[in-house]
Amino acid sequence: MLLKLPSIRQYVIVITLVMSTTFGLFFLREVLTLANFSLIYLLVVLLIAARAGTRPSLLAAVLCFLSFNFFLIKPYYTFLVSDSRELLDLIVFLLVAFLVGQLASNARQQAKNARQRADEKEVLHKLASMFNQLSTREGIYDALQNVLSEELHTRHVHILPYASVVMLTDQTVCYLVLGQGEHVYGTLCVAFDEPPDETKLSLLNTSAIQARMALERIELTEKLSRSQTIEEADRLKTALLHAVSHDLRTPITIIKTSASSLMSLRQQLDVEQQNEMLAVIESEADELNRMVGNLLDMSRLQAGALYLHLELNSLEEVIGDVAARMYQLHKAERLSISFPDDMPLVKFDYGLILQAVTNLVENALRYEPAESKIEIVTTLATANNEARIAVINHGPTIVSEVRQHLFEPFYHGVEGNIGLGLAITKGIIEAHQGRITVEDTPGGGATFTFTLSLSKESAEITL
Structure with missing residues (x-):
């Protein structure tokens, strides 16, 4: 496509296309009328404007005007025009060719801008969807790097873990700080094969802003989680103190009382009574052991230190x-x-x-x-x-x-x-x-x- 060719090649192709059209019309100049020639040349100008832009279309209009005059209007092979009406036709053709070329070029540019906006929205939507599913900074960094590399066709994408102030000497490299004020999460470094245009720079800036917002969300979520963890720890601490002061004290008291009775009243108690007290001590010791074991198990669960041997x-x-x-x-x-x-x-x-x-x-x-x-x-x-x-x-x-x-x-x-x-x-x-x-x-x-x-x-x- 002409859109993707370098400027010099565009102009060469424009000249070739006008010459080819003129060559074809040359053999039909005795058959076709001036109106037919005008329409065919306007079609050429319109095609070039739609494909290559304003400047190539202006060149095409001038070349078509000159070729029209030199090869297709009598007297041939001269730029002189014998009939004033034909001169007027040529001037009108040139003006219409300029106008058609400009309108087609504008339409082309608007279509290009619309495609770029649609592509930009698609990339930003893709980033937003990925960011919403991620809950770690590393995940945000990886998603940002992958999307930018894929969509902007970059040479290199890297995120520095600090705010970097860089004096740019290479126009193919961009540095963007992810964050603002005291909340800086790193620096986005993007290298292109050639200096990026305004569209790529705009998309790059918007992507960096989205990444910053996602990182801020993760930071707020982490702060909220830490706050909830602290609150839960305080609640568990209070409950644990209550358990230690009440539930654990009950079997300890029974064990202490039974043991004291055995020591002080051993001579007065028969074997059956002593065995009953020993059974009570054993039972309460088992209950105490169960409570302490449960407390230890609960602490492991709360700390996420429960490992499964499946x-x-x-x-x-x-x-x-x-x-x-x-x-x-x-x-x-x-x-x-x-x-x-x-x-x-x-x-x-x-x-x-x-x-x-x-x-x-x-x-x-x-x-x-x-x-x-x-x-x-x-x-x-x-x-x-x-x-x-x-x-x-x-x-x-x-x-x-x-x-x-x-x-x-x-x-x-x-x-x-x-x-x-x-x-x-x-x-x-x-x-x-x-x-x-x-x-x-x-x-x-x-x-x-x-x-x-x-x-x-x-x-x-x-x-």
Whole structure:
């Protein structure tokens, strides 16, 4: 296309096109009229103006005028015109050619500007869409570099991690500071193969402004997140102090009292009474150990320091271990367990899922009537490619006010205990990319259900 050719080549092509047209008309000069010649030359001028711009079209108009006069109007091969009407026709042709060339050139420029604006909007929309999906500075930098390299055909794009004031000696290199005032995020350095035009500079500036706004958004989000983290830490600290001062003090007090009684009244107590006190001490020590363990687990969850050791494991084995532990603690079979016949192995962290199921069962046992059993029902949801484990108790129904806070750490509930088991369980399940929900059990009670995804390996290995 003429648009992309250097200026000298444009003019050479203009001259060649006018000469070729004149050569063709030369053999038709006895057949065609002056009006026909004028229209054909105007078409040539219009084509050149639409493709090459104003200056080439003006050259074409002058060349067409001279060729028209020299080769096609009698007397031939001279610029003299014998008929005044033909002279008027030539002058009118030249004026019309200039006007047509200018109008076509203006239309071409407007179309070019419209395309450039559309391209610029497309690039800016692409940048904005990418920036909205990113949440890190590095992501913003990478997106900006990739888009500018692709859309502006740059030689090099780099972002300096500081505000750089540069005395430019190379017109092909641009430096733009990303930020303003004290909020400076770096300097955008862009190198072109040739000095950029106004369109590229405008797009470059607008892109830098968009990047600055995206970086400001990320900075504000980080500040808000830090503020929320501090508030959450303060809330957890307050709750922890309350737990230490109340919930942890209770078993410590019982242990201290029982131990003191054993020491001071040992001679007055028979063996059975001493064993009862020792059993109380052991039970409260276990409770204290459980509370401290929950506090440590909760702190790891809050700090994001929970690491999963994922392996293919048997849910039947996990739930069997929970049942054995509950039997050892309660000296009775309190669990009713069911599995599908085609239960596959599932990829999870054995110790963490064991803890999660234990927490759910211990929570259920607090409310389960002594004459009934906790149900643990495992099913396969093949449509969602997941296993579902439901822990069902038949105690009192959970009121809505309590239900919405069940999984919050340090929520004391009606009975006022420390309230960490369910929060830890939720953290463990979500770390496995699963979900946990609570629903009412028909006839009274609560059903806690959590899910674990079935991996490709799970589908291939069935017990």
